[in-house]
Amino acid sequence: xxxxxxxxxxxxxxxxxxxxxxxxxxxxxxxxxxxxxxxxxxxxxxxxxxxxxxxxxxxxxxxxxxxxxxxxxxxxxxxxxxxxxxxxxxxxxxxxxxxxxxxxxxxxxxxxxxxxxxxxxxxxxxxxxxxxxxxxxxxxxxxxxxxxxxxxxxxxxxxxxxxxxxxxxxxxxxxxxxxxxxxxxxxxxxxxxxxxxxxxx
Numbered sequence: 001x002x003x004x005x006x007x008x009x010x011x012x013x014x015x016x017x018x019x020x021x022x023x024x025x026x027x028x029x030x031x032x033x034x035x036x037x038x039x040x041x042x043x044x045x046x047x048x049x050x051x052x053x054x055x056x057x058x059x060x061x062x063x064x065x066x067x068x069x070x071x072x073x074x075x076x077x078x079x080x081x082x083x084x085x086x087x088x089x090x091x092x093x094x095x096x097x098x099x100x101x102x103x104x105x106x107x108x109x110x111x112x113x114x115x116x117x118x119x120x121x122x123x124x125x126x127x128x129x130x131x132x133x134x135x136x137x138x139x140x141x142x143x144x145x146x147x148x149x150x151x152x153x154x155x156x157x158x159x160x161x162x163x164x165x166x167x168x169x170x171x172x173x174x175x176x177x178x179x180x181x182x183x184x185x186x187x188x189x190x191x192x193x194x195x196x197x198x199x200x201x
Contacts, residue, residue, distance in 0.1 A: 001099060001155065002069060003028045003146060006062065007107040008138070009035030015046020016139035018176065022053035024158065026146060029057045030180075031065050035107070038177035051174040052167040059183045062116070068183045073100040081123040083112055084145060086135040089124025097149040105145075108138050 003026050008014045014030065021028040036043060038058075047054065059065040070077040080102045082095065106112035117124060127141055150157060 001026050001097075001146075001149060001153065002102045003142065004031065004065065004102055004104040005029070005107075005138075005142075006031040006104060006112060007033055007035070007110070008105075009108045010138070011036040011040040011043035012046045013108065013137070013139040013142075015043045015176075017142050018043075018047040018054045018056065019050050020139075020143050020146060021055065022047070022050035024146060024150065026150075027055040027057065029059060029065060029069075031059045031062055038180060039175060043176055047176065049166070049170045049174070051176055051179050052169040052172075054176075054179055056176065056180045057183055058180045060185050064183050064185050069102060075100055077102070078120060078123070081120055082125050082145075082149070083117055083120055083123050084125050084127075084141060085112055085117060086126060086129075087111070087117070087124070089121075089126045092125055092127050092145055092148055095125050095152070097153040099153045099155055101149060101153065103142075103145055103149060105138060105142055111135075 003017060003021060005014060005017060005028070008030065014034075014036075018028055020026075044051070057068070059068065066077055069080075073080060075098070080098065080100055082097065082101050082103050083089070084103065084105045104112065125145070127136055127144065129136060147157075
């Protein structure tokens with residue numbers, strides 16, 4: 001399972017998502033452009049001293065994310081998507097989830113691009129709220145959705161007996177920027193690849 005934040009704008013929310021990533025072991029993917037620096041003090045503060053536990057990947061574009069994640073599962077990338085939006089779809093609590101699903105959340109002020117939602121209308125997921133509220137806080141939605149998805153997918157939750165076993169580097173000044181793995185840009189197919197038909201099973 002993957003957490004994906006597309007063009008997040010508020011460092012505190014991304015820091016909270018990083019803390020969730022550390023707590024669950026689910027990788028956190030960020031898709032540029034970001035509305036803040038990875039050196040932002042509020043980003044680091046929200047993730048506390050858990051940054052050594054975070055698997056953090058930065059993708060330069062949606063295409064680069066798709067290229068990177070599509071190779072990691074036999075399930076087609078489009079069938080793994082769960083696009084979270086306040087604009088309709090299937091309730092989070094009525095949505096089936098798979099172990100290799102990609103949970104995608106948009107930026108705080110804009111959400112996910114209408115073009116992306118339009119390409120995958122059956123992959124939209126919403127959290128039920130009253131009509132008097134436009135949307136929930138991004139960090140809250142990510143947390144609720146990740147735990148719900150893990151349970152519904154049958155993934156094993158962390159066994160928490162109340163003990164705290166810090167990472168060996170927890171007392172170091174580990175910054176988010178030092179934890180990030182920068183994914184390569186997706187390369188367009190060559191003219192030769194475009195002329196060569198795909199093999200059929």
